């Protein structure tokens with residue numbers, strides 16, 4: 001009884017999943033289902049990615065029983081290990097859980113894909129992390145290779161690349177995004193430093209300290225010289241800023257609740273690294289402009305990104321409270337954000353012009369015969385559909401990329417509204 005109470009949500013789920021085998025086990029070794037999909041795989045595009053991922057890892061397979069189970073045809077000890085360590089859509093191989101299954105149990109939220117540090121900050125337009133893990137495998141990236149993200153956003157690719165031991169380099173024009181990516185990937189190295197000043201910060205949460213952001217940020221700077229610890233506590237404050245401005249939550253309550261959850265997530269990160277013996281990839285995230293990337297020609301092994309959503313989402317307006325809290329001049333900053341410059345027709349034209357520059361840069365820095373993945377959808381602007389997908393394919397092909405896969409990603413979003421995006425996989429041929 002006592003044991004049960006002490007178990008964490010994730011551990012209980014593992015127990016349950018393991019015991020479930022017995023529920024439908026016939027007692028006869030069923031060789032047809034040695035590779036079983038995770039329960040959360042529900043869309044056709046996910047099945048396509050699961051298959052592509054196996055192919056990329058050199059695995060021959062056939063799909064058995066109702067599309068949920070696979071049989072590996074060229075099984076060996078090495079391939080089994082590869083499936084266990086790397087895949088993204090599978091729960092078990094020969095009844096042994098994959099690493100990814102264990103990773104997603106480390107979740108402090110109720111949302112299946114917001115495991116580990118992914119949930120930190122309610123950023124709009126986040127990638128689905130499971131898809132990113134699959135894409136990293138599909139484009140053949142291995143431990144030590146480098147993936148580049150020109151619009152790194154909330155840092156989804158950063159976290160997933162790090163877990164697979166892939167070096168990550170990312171830029172985003174928004175300093176708020178840069179902090180998100182850093183906190184999600186760097187805090188694991190400074191957990192002690194974070195814990196050391198926690199009580200003092202909570203103790204000093206007097207109303208007057210919180211009334212001005214300058215006081216808070218000054219206090220953090222006085223308490224630690226480690227930039228990573230400072231970023232962690234900046235983020236904790238920004239979560240409360242966002243909660244109180246968007247959802248009218250009490251600042252102090254929200255701060256303490258989020259801070260504690262963030263700490264638990266960092267502990268999860270540390271634990272999973274140790275449990276699975278992961279060799280984490282290096283991560284470098286900076287403020288930068290995708291139209292002018294500070295990297296050498298032919299220097300990265302892969303690119304995975306989703307550019308600003310045409311002109312549909314105003315990233316500046318979305319995060320205005322946090323950007324202002326950090327002391328940024330939001331009006332000035334707007335000029336560098338792709339997709340929000342100009343009005344009416346000129347907004348679409350400026351968007352296209354900016355994206356052309358970014359695509360040119362992606363082509364320049366990617367090594368030959370390597371892949372760039374762009375996840376993008378058509379936007380609606382002033383009641384009209386803007387054909388961003390077609391524009392992207394045509395322009396990328398003019399640059400010397402070849403479109404090798406175009407996967408329709410149809411999902412049901414908020415209020416069950418259908419949302420369509422495309423996963424475009426390009427190979428740099430020329």
Ligand SMILES: C[S@@+](CC[C@H](N)C(=O)[O-])C[C@H]1O[C@@H](n2cnc3c(N)ncnc32)[C@H](O)[C@@H]1O
Pocket residue numbers: 123125126127128150151152153154155156157171172173174177288289290291305306307308309315336337338339
């Ligand atoms: C669709 S979001 C990326 C979301 C990301 N894939 C994720 O999972 O969070 C697009 C991002 O592009 C950034 N952005 C806009 N203009 C930019 C520019 N000129 N250079 C670099 N990043 C830019 C925005 O700040 C935004 O974070």
